[in-house]
Amino acid sequence: MFSTKGRYALRAMIDIAKNQNDQYVTIKDISKREEISIKYLEQVISLMVKAGFLISLRGNNGGYRLSVDPKNITAGDILRAAEGTIAPVQCISMGRNVCPRKTECSTLPFWTGLNGVLNKYVDSYTLDDLVNQSTSYEADNYSI
Numbered sequence: 001m002f003s004t005k006g007r008y009a010l011r012a013m014i015d016i017a018k019n020q021n022d023q024y025v026t027i028k029d030i031s032k033r034e035e036i037s038i039k040y041l042e043q044v045i046s047l048m049v050k051a052g053f054l055i056s057l058r059g060n061n062g063g064y065r066l067s068v069d070p071k072n073i074t075a076g077d078i079l080r081a082a083e084g085t086i087a088p089v090q091c092i093s094m095g096r097n098v099c100p101r102k103t104e105c106s107t108l109p110f111w112t113g114l115n116g117v118l119n120k121y122v123d124s125y126t127l128d129d130l131v132n133q134s135t136s137y138e139a140d141n142y143s144i
Contacts, residue, residue: 002083008036008044009082010075010130013053017070017131024056024063044082051081070131076122079099088114 011034016025019033027045048054055067066073066104074134075086079086084093089111091099 002079002086004040005035005047005082006079006086008034008040009048009078011036012041012044013048013073013078013127016054016064017066017127018135020065024061024065026063029063037068038133042127047082048078050054051077053078053081066127070127073127074123075125075130076119078127079122085116088118 012030012079015030015034019025019029027038027041030036031041034041047053049056050065053066053068053073053143054064056062056064076086087093091102091105091108092111092115099105099108
């Protein structure tokens with residue numbers, strides 16, 4: 001299960017990608033649109049900056065913008081930057097099995113397989129895909 005950090009990181013990155021339009025996007029604006037507290041959003045955004053996905057600018061016209069083309073960032077990249085690992089169980093996190101029972105563990109093949117499917121899925125979506133998906137979802141749900 002993904003934490004709020006991972007979920008909010010995806011939402012914030014989609015918001016920035018949709019709204020940057022050659023300008024910097026403020027945390028205040030993201031917070032309003034996404035209904036995420038500014039304080040928590042600052043923590044999430046700092047992880048995205050640290051991962052190299054965002055650049056920041058201080059001052060009146062400051063905020064955040066993508067430093068990487070949205071076609072070159074996957075949902076998996078964002079989730080790993082926010083969560084640290086997305087492995088379904090601790091024993092296979094960080095790409096290695098550190099469990100002392102690994103040689104006799106009857107569930108290891110199951111967890112390893114699930115981890116592979118999960119990583120393949122999250123890496124199959126780019127930030128650009130998520131932006132396009134959210135834009136079409138919003139258009140489909142428009143009502144007067």
